[in-house]
Amino acid sequence: MFTVLLAIAILVLLSLIFGAILGYANVRFHVEGDPIVDQIDALLPQTQCGQCGHPGCRPYAEAIANGEAINHCPPGGQATIQALADLLDVEAVPLDGDHGAESAKRVAVIREDECIGCTKCIQACPVDAILGAAKQMHTVIADECTGCDLCVEPCPVDCIDMVEVGVTAKTWSWDKPQGIAATSLNIIATDRQAEVAH
């Protein structure tokens, strides 16, 4: 009987000690903010386009952390959905068509001789990628443009085009091989057949 009581007493004592340690750690190592939001935000493409219905990527990250669907981001596309699904351990669903379709990377280009200098696009740009002043011609800094489309709508003279960014020799990347039972010519030229031939 005594041993049983002693065991219980020891366990209670231990639990109290560990509880105290945990309680202290909770206060001492408290993390401000919600780290999951930061992680989600890091996966989003940061175009700040608002196509998800939120004013920017971070608000959408917060919404996802609060349970919104992960398939509302057309610029991120399926890759972002997959990454979010991996992070949140949920099922990867196809992109929600209501928020737009995934498109190739684009940048805004202002037809500069038609620009009347109204600054409306400058105000609309979420990343300050449009340069100009009132009654002065505006132009887009192509390197900073996220291709979010937000400047197109406010333009009163429709002088902004969304131009697809073409592939150049510098940005080109190798295709994935077709897989089993396919042949590809654009690869290492020598193979065993060549050895046989000689």
Place this chain on the structure above:
Amino acid sequence: MSAVNMQTANVFSFHGGIHPPENKAQSLQLPLGRPSLPSELILPLGQHIGQSSRPLVKVGDKVLKGETIAINNGFLSSFLHAPTSGTIAAIEERLIAHPSGLSDLCIILIPDGNETWTKLEPLSNWQDISKTDVLAYLSEMGIIGMGGAGFPTQVKLQGAHKNPLTHFIVNAAECEPYITADDMLIREKTLELVLGIEILQHLVEADNVVIGIEDNKPTAIAALKSLLTKRNSKIQLAVVPTKYPSGGEKQLIQLLTGKEVPSGQYPADIGILCQNVGTCVAVHDAITLGKPLISRFTTLTGDALKNPQNVEVLLGTPVAHLLDYADSEQKKLSRLIMGGPMMGYTLDSAAVPIVKTSNCILAASKKELPPPAPEQACIRCGMCEQACPASLLPQQLLWFSKSQEFEKAEHHNLFDCIECGACSYVCPSSIPLVQYYRHSKSSIREAREANVKSDLAKQRFEARKARQDAEAAEKEAKRLARQKATSSKATDAKKAAPAKAAPTATAAPASNDESKKLKVDIAIGKSKLKKLQKQLLEAQENEHVEEINSLQLQVTDQEKAIASLEEQLAQVPSAAPVAPVENTAKASPAPVSDELKKAKVDVALIGVKLKKLQKQLSETPDDQELKDKISAFETDLKAAQDTVSKLSENTQPSANTAAAEPKAVISDELKKLKIDAAIAKAAVKKVEKALKKAEEIQAPEIESIRQQLQEAQQRADELEKALANPETTAPKVAAAKAEPTAANLDADAAKKRKIDLAIAKAGVKKAEKNIQLLKEQGKDEAEINASEWPSKLKEAQDKLAALEKEQAAETTKSPATTEASAPSTPVATENVDADAAKKRKIDLAIAKAGIKKAEKNIQLLKEQGKDESEIEASEWPKKLIEAQQKLAALEAEESTSATSVSTPVEKTAAADSEAKVEPEMDLTTQIKKEKIAVALAKAQINKLNKRLENSPEDADSINQEIAATEQRLQSAETLLEKLIHSQTNMQENR
């Protein structure tokens, strides 16, 4: 000593490697060839790793052999030189030697055949000057690593300065089958190579200099040995056994030093520098001969060539030219490969040029290089692991690459893969392993770049948000400060009032105090009113009906109170003679504008409501209640807008009576009107959207929405008319006021008109888009005609035309006014002229945009597979012709206006001999304009000619147009001549 050293140079070993058939004998049977000059040289600007060079030459420039034609563009970039003397024919996109088969910017040089060298300036004192200067000189000579990657040599040498070098390794291994370019280079240029190595050794000061060479090059080894012995050189010669890929930088380092380059580091980090033999020779040529890198040794080999051999070839020579030189047999040629059979890539076209890194052209027959067998499943045999020279796990990497698990692939050191192809070579399942790795690598790189970009975007977004918040906070602080100031003043006034009133007891200060008090009361009342309005707004947003009613009552009460207070205030100064009159003048328009504000707030509120309801309607189109509500709100909106317009009318007369600054008031008025117009237009847009939605879901109430749309449009039209009216009155007032402002006002009016034009244009565009949409939706012409869009399009076009006419009329008017005011203010005339010219140019631009659009649409139709007759039937060709006519008319107008402006200018020049400078300037601007007109006409002729080439079926009409344009060109040219003549005359007179 050297001979002994050479023999005993330690040779280690590296993991893996393969022994493919060497196939090196074929290209060594013939001596070094020197192909003739090709008809053109294609010089890509991106022959090296890093940023493309910037061209220094223009099209048409004559260059000498060795002249710099492109300059480096950043740290990791290089110079480019003309390989021979000739003319720059073009700087354009051409196919380049790249696995993607894409084009890149190239300088095209047509040789003149003289091979005239530019003045060569060898760096004879390289031993005396600082090493940095020598490196800079090497950079200017365009020297890059010629082994394969094309890493700028001076960057590599700079990197080598970071750590003391234990080994300077010269890579002469050349392990890849078929390639013998380095072998031939060593045989032909043994001395140059050794001298080059000595220069580099002077620059890097390594403890050991070792030439690594495979034992399958006995002739080259013998040549090197004898020369090194003769020169009693300290350079060691290490003969390594033949094994692929011993020529890889890291593998050769391991072979010669036994050290492994750590993952993610460079050889320089462990005190080793590696240079290709070709680079060493190029360094020698640059420093002792002053010759930039303009040619290289390249192997031409393969069964499809009758005369396989090595050639010293000028950079930029097209591969096709070399194939001809080596007598290629087109029948036998099945694959053209740039580089070796292991690491090279297939060329789609023989038009690509030789660049600084092209070491081999392999023209293989089908028997020689049969197409790879189909890929089969991995059987986990592990042969790839045995072959991998980088000691990686190719199998694991394959799994990760296939399943896109790039993170895991990176963990398994994917980036240490040198893409040598040994694994693919040994794979019994013919899996193109290297291609998988290449794909994974580029995907990871892309993801990294995207990450960098998204980080940047995030940073910029957050910076913008912070800025906006700061601005808002600042505004709020200012507002609070102002409020505080007013309230403190009020209390001061209250305190001061009795004190002042008692001792003086005169009528004037008393009334003054009274007016102050009243004002304070009014201010307080207004702030209360504002609060109430805010509450009201919130209530309306939340749709609390009872609250709204009570709040509205309160608001009206408060308004009444304020009005009565204001009345009192107005009476006070009339009683008090001391009170300044300006007070009343300033105060009286204020209540009206306040009321106006209120009315506008109402309009906005109703608009918001309406929007919400319309949204709901679009979701539930059959809800009768909602429709009723909408119509009720619309009547409300109309009423509110009426009050707004009435109020704004009221403000106008009061402003006129006040007459202190009529211009400002008018512009205010215009602003208001414009805002109204914008609101109305927004309403139109909304209704249109609703209509579209309704059409999409085939809702029955389309008709009613259409009616709404028409009403809204009418409203918008009316407002625009109203907008146009004050514009007409504006000049009158301005004319009555002061002459100098006339020009400004004109300019303002012109701007407004411009904006109207732009908006009308946008309307036309929208209508066209909608029609396009309908067409895309597969509706046929009849249906489209039945919809209101075509008619709307016409309307919009009419409006646009009307506006344009108006503007044209205005522009013709403006010269008249300028003439009137010319004698007094010549400078102003110039300004106005310039404005008119600008307007005209804008018209021109608009017309041109119209033509472009029409052409685009026609193109679109053609692409959609519609045949000519269908396109003819559509309205686009007609519209195109119309637009072109308009453009021509506008251009004619421009030229005539130019003449009409020029004549008065000449007159004034004759009359006003004192003010000579201005007319002359006018003349020069005139001449400029005329020149522009001539250029435009020429450009148009060019365009028309191009079109003629493209569409010979419209030859007649286009020819007519060309004739017309030519006439215009002639007239413009004669005018230009006249102008120039008169200018020279004037100068002579002076």
